[in-house]
Amino acid sequence: MPNKTAKKMPSSATRPAWADRLRYLSEHQNLIVQTIRKFVEIESPSDNKQSADRMASVLASEFEALGGHAKLHRSSDFGDSLQIDFVPPSRAQSANRRPILLLGHHDTVYPLGTLANMPCKVENGNLHGPGVLDMKAGIALMLHAIAALQAWHGGLPRPVTVFLVSDEEVGSHYSRKVTESLARESDGVLVLEPGAGLRGAVKTARKGVGEFTLQVQGIAAHAGLDPGKGHSAILELSRQIVALSKLNNLRQGISVNAGVIQGGTRTNVVAAEASVAIDVRIKAMHQAAALDRKLRSLKPFDKHCKLKMTGSINRPPMERTAGVVKLYKKAQEVASQLGWKLEEAAVGGGSDGNFTAGIGVPTLDGLGAVGAGAHAIHEYIVISELPRRALLLAGMIEAV
Numbered sequence: 001m002p003n004k005t006a007k008k009m010p011s012s013a014t015r016p017a018w019a020d021r022l023r024y025l026s027e028h029q030n031l032i033v034q035t036i037r038k039f040v041e042i043e044s045p046s047d048n049k050q051s052a053d054r055m056a057s058v059l060a061s062e063f064e065a066l067g068g069h070a071k072l073h074r075s076s077d078f079g080d081s082l083q084i085d086f087v088p089p090s091r092a093q094s095a096n097r098r099p100i101l102l103l104g105h106h107d108t109v110y111p112l113g114t115l116a117n118m119p120c121k122v123e124n125g126n127l128h129g130p131g132v133l134d135m136k137a138g139i140a141l142m143l144h145a146i147a148a149l150q151a152w153h154g155g156l157p158r159p160v161t162v163f164l165v166s167d168e169e170v171g172s173h174y175s176r177k178v179t180e181s182l183a184r185e186s187d188g189v190l191v192l193e194p195g196a197g198l199r200g201a202v203k204t205a206r207k208g209v210g211e212f213t214l215q216v217q218g219i220a221a222h223a224g225l226d227p228g229k230g231h232s233a234i235l236e237l238s239r240q241i242v243a244l245s246k247l248n249n250l251r252q253g254i255s256v257n258a259g260v261i262q263g264g265t266r267t268n269v270v271a272a273e274a275s276v277a278i279d280v281r282i283k284a285m286h287q288a289a290a291l292d293r294k295l296r297s298l299k300p301f302d303k304h305c306k307l308k309m310t311g312s313i314n315r316p317p318m319e320r321t322a323g324v325v326k327l328y329k330k331a332q333e334v335a336s337q338l339g340w341k342l343e344e345a346a347v348g349g350g351s352d353g354n355f356t357a358g359i360g361v362p363t364l365d366g367l368g369a370v371g372a373g374a375h376a377i378h379e380y381i382v383i384s385e386l387p388r389r390a391l392l393l394a395g396m397i398e399a400v
């Protein structure tokens with residue numbers, strides 16, 4: 001609850017210089033860590049509605065303590081997604097401005113009980129724990145950036161909307177519509193997913209992501225008595241996987257990965273069924289239709305086998321548009337006030353920023369914590385990076 005400790009500056013005071021601001025946030029570093037720890041210690045796997053709802057309600061009260069108005073977007077299958085609106089006092093000129101959208105997710109990929117083997121702990125200046133980097137630290141940065149701005153200005157300098165979804169790690173199928181409509185009403189979107197690499201570069205491009213499944217239907221036969229009568233779905237699938245691998249074009253940023261295969265029933269049966277789950281990545285939206293067509297027009301090598309391709313490109317790529325570059329330049333300006341050369345990166349992974357950029361709203365991603373090991377047992381954030389990340393976010397809320 002950062003507001004309880006944030007010292008209010010007299011309203012007549014000029015805005016503190018950037019070095020003072022950084023000092024202020026450095027003094028709050030331990031509080032930021034406490035907030036993150038609190039969030040990490042509430043497990044919130046995407047597939048457990050009860051736990052995710054508990055997370056959402058704790059987050060709602062944290063943001064409400066700062067004066068935000070919380071609204072839950074109910075979901076029957078996943079946790080509720082949480083929207084919090086911060087509106088400056090109506091007398092302020094800035095009250096009529098469009099909000100900036102701070103986007104994140106409060107679900108994690110870790111099943112319930114993970115904390116027992118992967119406790120939240122500080123080690124060598126890093127904070128470890130499930131979902132600490134992706135992205136509970138990012139949510140804590142939102143809270144502390146808002147609290148700091150309130151302390152410095154005596155209130156937020158502009159309207160801010162926070163949206164924390166509960167199904168990001170499983171494709172955001174439920175929350176996508178709300179994310180897109182909030183983005184359309186905003187002046188820009190800041191995504192608090194982790195920065196790229198240990199230098200914490202912001203993300204100005206992300207690949208588009210698709211998931212497909214190829215099912216093969218063959219003809220079963222006894223492998224010993226009637227081997228010639230069967231048409232193996234497994235053999236056909238194997239040949240299709242080779243064909244799929246030829247759709248890769250890394251130079252153009254297209255990748256196609258046959259990730260999970262299934263098929264067959266017994267060793268002495270020529271397999272009647274087999275399937276493969278495929279992950280697809282594209283760099284630019286114009287690549288989507290052609291790749292989709294190629295995937296759907298695969299022909300069986302064995303005429304007795306049938307193929308069925310299902311799936312789609314779920315997240316459009318976040319392309320480095322002029323709007324994205326403009327936000328990046330602003331972030332660089334803010335960072336330069338601290339003598340910090342903020343880098344940019346293009347990454348293969350998708351986020352909800354893909355949706356908002358995909359509908360043409362200026363989006364900057366990777367503004368969250370710095371660390372490594374997202375989705376892995378060694379996931380951690382670098383504690384000493386927290387103050388300037390919070391300051392960068394505060395500066396962006398002011399500047400955009």
Ligand SMILES: [Zn+2]
Binds near residue numbers: 135168193
């Ligand atoms: Zn994430």
